[in-house]
Amino acid sequence: MSPDDAEGLTRLAEKEGIDFPLLLDPELEAVRRWGILNEENPVVPHPTVVIVDRASTVRFFHLDEDYRRRPPAETVVAALRGLIRPAD
Numbered sequence: 001m002s003p004d005d006a007e008g009l010t011r012l013a014e015k016e017g018i019d020f021p022l023l024l025d026p027e028l029e030a031v032r033r034w035g036i037l038n039e040e041n042p043v044v045p046h047p048t049v050v051i052v053d054r055a056s057t058v059r060f061f062h063l064d065e066d067y068r069r070r071p072p073a074e075t076v077v078a079a080l081r082g083l084i085r086p087a088d
Contacts, residue, residue: 051079
């Protein structure tokens, strides 16, 4: 979720090789609803990692006011793997 404009976010996605949908939130509506608004600097939400499944159910949520504290990659990958359904 980003307050950036569409052009800036598209450039970032291309640069980083991101091929999944990213949420634009220029009016910070979602940021406010999710409770991740940074009152000290409203243009920059609190660093948050959210994994949402196809049914729009939040499967993983991590928020920390300190951008240096992030969940371990293994934790995020495990949450993502939990979304993968085995082939029938």
